[in-house]
Amino acid sequence: MNKEFKKNHECCSEEAKKTNSFQGVFYCPMKCEGDKVYSKGGQCPVCNMNLISVNKKNNQDHVHHQRNNSENLDISNGTYFCPMRCEGDKMYAEPGDCPVCGMHLVAEKETGSSDDNAYQQMKKKFRLALILSIPVFIIAMSDFFSFLQLDLVASKFFWGWVEFILATPVVFYSSREFFIRGWKSIRTWNPNMWTLISIGVGSAYIFSVLALLIPDIFPNQFKDSLGNVHLYFEAAAVILTLVLLGQMLELKAHSKTNAAIKALLDLSPPIAHRLKDGNEEEIPLELVHIGDVLRVKPGEKIPVDGFIIQGEAVIDESMITGEPIPAEKSKDDKVTGGTINGKTSFDFKAEKVGSDTLLSQIIAMVNEASRSKAPIQKLADIVAKYFVIVVLAISICTFIIWAIFGPEPAYAYAFINAVSVLIIACPCALGLATPVSIMVGTGRGAQSGVLVKDARSIEEMNKVDILIVDKTGTLTEGKPTLKTYQSFNKLRNSDVLQLAASVDALSEHPVAEAIVKGAINIDIKPLPVTKFESLTGKGVKAFCQGVNISLGNQRLLRDHNLKLTDLQEELVKQKQTEGETVMFLIAEDQLEGIISVSDKLKPSSKEAIKKLQAMNVRVVMLTGDNENTARTISDGLELDEYVSDCLPEDKFNKVKELQEQGHIVAMAGDGINDAPALEQANVGIAMGTGTDIAMQSAEITLVKGDLNGIVRARDLSIRVMRNIKQNLFFAFIYNALGIPIAAGLLFPFFGVLLSPLIAAAAMSFSSVSVITNALRLRKS
Template sequence: MENNNKHSPHKSPNSKKSDQKAYYCPMYCEGDKTYPNEGRCPVCNMYLVSGENTKKVCCDTHESDTKHSAHQHPKQGGKSTNPILKGNYYCPMFCEGDKTYEKHGDCPVCGMDLVKNQASQKTPLTYTCPMHPEVKRDKPGDCPKCGMALVPEKGQDESDEMKAYKKTKKKFWIAVVLSIPVFIIAMSDMISFLNLENVAPKKIWGWIEFALATPVVFYCSWSFFKRGWNSVRRWSPNMWTLISIGVGAAYVFSVFALLIPSSFPDQFKDGAGNVHLYFEAAAMILTLVLLGQVMELRAHGKTSSAIKELLDLTPPTAHVIKDGQEKEIPLEEVMEGDILRVKPGENIPVDGSIHSGNAVIDESMISGESIPVDKAENDKVTGGTVNGNTSFEMKAEKVGSDTLLSQIVALVNKASRSRAPIQKLADTVAKYFVQTVIAIAFVTFVIWATWGPEPAYVYAFVNAVAVLIIACPCALGLATPISIMVGTGKAAQLGVLVKDARAIEEMNKVTTLIIDKTGTLTQGKPSLNGYKSMGERSDEEVLLLAASVDLNSEHPIAEAIVQGAKEKNIEPMQLDKFESITGKGVQALYKGQVIALGNHRLMEGLGASPDESKQKLVKEWQLKGQTVMYLIIDKKVEGIVSVADKIKDTSAAAVASLQKMGIKVHMLTGDNQYTAKTVADELGLDGYEADCLPEDKYNQVKTLQGKGQIVAMAGDGINDAPALEQANIGIAMGTGTDIAMQSAEITLVKGDLNGIVRARELSHKVMRNIKQNLFFAFVYNALGVPVAAGILFPFFGVLLSPIIAAAAMSFSSVSVITNALRIRRL
């Protein structure tokens, strides 16, 4: 019998915690290497980080050296105790690895706007009276002044991203209002009908440009220069280095030209002795950069919308029944064991089971399946799903951070903060990119100043600034993380939970899929099919003893036998010294005798064997796809019991779809050869192995990997956990055990193979999207830098204005963001 006992211990052999204080690179450039002293990483030059252990931290209270070390988060009054869900902020560029920040603001390394981890629960609402807004309560009720029902206060759930978006948008419009007049004044020489010099001298208009452009620089865009200074101070040049140098040079040049024009060479002066000013370039460039920031902040809000939509599935309140009275309470006050009433059309508040009544529940927002599911008493229900047109009572079993919805949010948060291996390409390029661009700008200035036409220094200055502006690597840095953020959120909506970005990339490379049988290909809910005495005991006594020894087992087959006995009015007995034998079966003491129930390996291990005629009956049952268990008492086979586990309706189509994608599908099962062959033939699998112990599955994964295969392993039980850890990608069924889900990198909420098809398709599309983004970023820079440097001027007389360069730079970022958001429509 395959053993899926939830409570069996599982420890990764590598999950040891180091107590040694050490420093390590947050980018893990040299893997797990540590350094004895603080300083910079010798590979990427990032500041080393100190910590109690030198591995990645999966959350603030648990550390792991393994790919996914299993752990449980403690419960505390129904509220989340996982600090990663407390609303910390992180940089979307992962400049300092997994480091988080307590307050919203800019990343101290790259200057990007920090992104907030979405909380696993919505912030508790504040209720107020529509007529008396000064009345505020933390729970629903009636206004003590007028008696009106209190309503949730508006605007309290506004996100930090939205606040930053509104603030930046305000500055952008101020910049637009100030920049347009500056641009018109600067271009007046080209617009003959304006005749501004007839109104006032050019010197006066220069001071007006200065007055209008200065607020754009020092109010609307001062944060850009702070980011640029931080990048230089920390010796981590980035997009803000280029912008601050380029725009700063244009602005400072113009100020000096306005104040002391006599200090400039004649090349920079017109016939009246005025030096050409570049206030319009500084103002317009910063305005365009602000436009890019506005669009980026808006896009970040959209990328987290999947999480927000999931959070919105839970109602703010629940109807609890206590002492026969129904009372509405805030969701965070619901405790395990509470009886809740769910009314027609309402969202189910927490995870639990139906206490009384029936329901038809729409689970599409959790599982991705559009067909409503019928539920009866004792059936499980999931928080966030939508009740149909009936009312029922449910028992709360998982609340707070323990609900499936909270775990989904936690996983999406973690995945959106992780780095795909392909991002190393962008990181490597960006590492040297800014220094290279600065060098190109310097060379551009020298070439134009030495060999350019008159006024040579003017051409040199303008083209050098254009190179700095157009080469901004923002799009390059956004290419991977923006797609990962959108992709993991979309996957969660489709019932595919991804733990980290590596899984998305690896899933696209998988060549072989290994799957378990019970609970993966089959429903995992086998039912009693037959029982037969092979000794002096009656058939009913064989079933009684089989159900009694299985009473304390949580294996699906054991549950089927116990439930089947009860349906035949046979009540199992409590036996002593119960023991589960992994991959073989169970045993206990009955009237001083050892009684065991299990597969042929257990029978052989106990030295028992039925005669040939009895074995013939066993084979007949197995050829029909039944799983046969032997009842053994004192090394003698007293009877057999069989169960049948129906193949899921979706398995055949899912296997066929995976094979069309070029993936070979193999089944490894602890069941017997005959049953395994029946299932494999029916589904058209590429191969199968029967009688597999946990170590057999683990070794088979290693064997295939040794042959160069990229292996994904899908399973739902403890006996699958070692293989899930070893596989390139571990896929757990959401209907299986907690340990399987902790060992896997992808969890399928619905627990059927169509989820693997979705995961593969989504992986392919996300990786294609990332490559498209990288192409956009590389093409813009590869084409833009030479044009900005003036390579077309000798042939076509074409130069790229710094203003046009700024527009192109912003457009490259917008292209990447827009392309990534297409994933939401998949």
């Protein structure tokens, strides 16, 4: 049990401590005190919200959560977040509206049901508002259409009451939540779009009600020749109807932004075929455990991660890796949950289940990235923070200027134009410009095998001018094979290989694995060793049969003050120029022989490097391998630069040096020794075929693990940033042009005024257009 879990549970009630009974874990849905949990249900002592139980199902869930430590407590079941990130990563337990900006909350774990319900409810309210608003609009516009002749049917006073009766349900039923949002924004002093709408439309509605009930309180400027005050019920009703339409379209479009996550969720099959005691049984996916033997039939989706124990397969992994060509698999090869089997049947052993599977990690990473903020959003946040206050000031100034200098009826013009300014302004478009592009972009990246940890890395990747790559596992397959083993002394060649395999048996390095596997393949079994030690950047050492054995590179040779003869040096150089990695076996400070391994270049490496260079990215290889091997690899791939004999700290220092020169550096690697450099780089890129620590240190993970993934990441970054800039440009220009026009800037020159109805339509569709533009990323 970790420290955080203990700390949280110290906050539990004294009664629980005394009884030492733990009936459940409860938390505040508003997270008023962070991750603090309580031993009993009730109300939050800070906000009085009802506490929610973590273990909603049964106590077994709690035992499971305890076993995984409190930092993995799944209190996000059914949690929601604001798409405008008003309060950062704050989550809400129930669907609804953001208490700050009023935007509809989005489900973290997308199921589609919440968004669809919200859309259907908004659609229902819109239809009612539309049915009621059309006759209100016709009545109000009857003066402009003489053929209607409504004055012959009844007086204006009567028709005013009809407008009131029809418009009131639009205001108090269909659009009630808009005014609640607006009031919350004023009460919490978080002015936003709903502040403007509620003030503008509310003013028009209240003005009309007062004009209908007590017209004598208004100056003569507001009255016609018969003493009737012009009513604005049609403005209130139609504006709210247009806002409802915009919200409905926005909810519909917004549900599509999570389409990639939904598609990933759909990859997991609901059932699995488990083999037990020679029998095959069909079980729910949730009941699959590590170690279970599962059978996958032709055309079925693979339920969890594991490795094949019987049979062969051709598997479509495009939904995970982005690679269209199916992968051939045989015994001991790994298979990934969510991928699709071909025409054969095979059995495999479950290795990772539940949240540990690659698919679950991809979904979690996409969700996390879609909620993060890119640095470019800071500009929009700063503008949006003061935007509403500025708009309110402009609206007041508009009223005053028109009231003083406007033509008769001056007050009527002043009122209408002030309302138009409030209605047309759209801080929502500014707020959505970045998050929706990030959400769609990260989801699209996941579908092509590019997993982004946070939005910052998307923006940084667009600026990268130098890419540093490791050799083994990045440029090469990462699966070296044994090539040669030769004695330089009295030992037999086979003895050299056996001793090398013995000290390497406890190492996780790919070269060590190749040597051990190569020895076993020719029936040479490793001997037991003691006092094993890994020598960072040099090799390994251990005691074998009482002898101090070391195996490593030329640095290790220098540490033992050993030199090669001219003949030995010529042999080593020849193998290195052929691209082989040569290791030296040392027994009690005596050079006994060499072992060489070869790691094939990935077929995609050369083509990907050319594409990156065409994108103005210099590719530099940093490798712990020797000068000759490094040069051979570099020349073959036409790299811009290479550095050989690198220790982990050398890679770290090289990244730092380039950054100090003003470069934006991306680092791609797959091993533990790459972690420091990955952490230091502006953008760390981990190969999905590498170690967990490398992936934890990186901002971007490539599922497939080849350089084409970096090309896709770079291209994704370019397209997402271009999309964000388009959205921001549209939002800024729209408001910069729309507000002055609404204030009446064109009236002195062209006699043109912007109707509040047109302003409402423009405002509603501005947000929809931003989301629609972001959705283009799904198809690119």
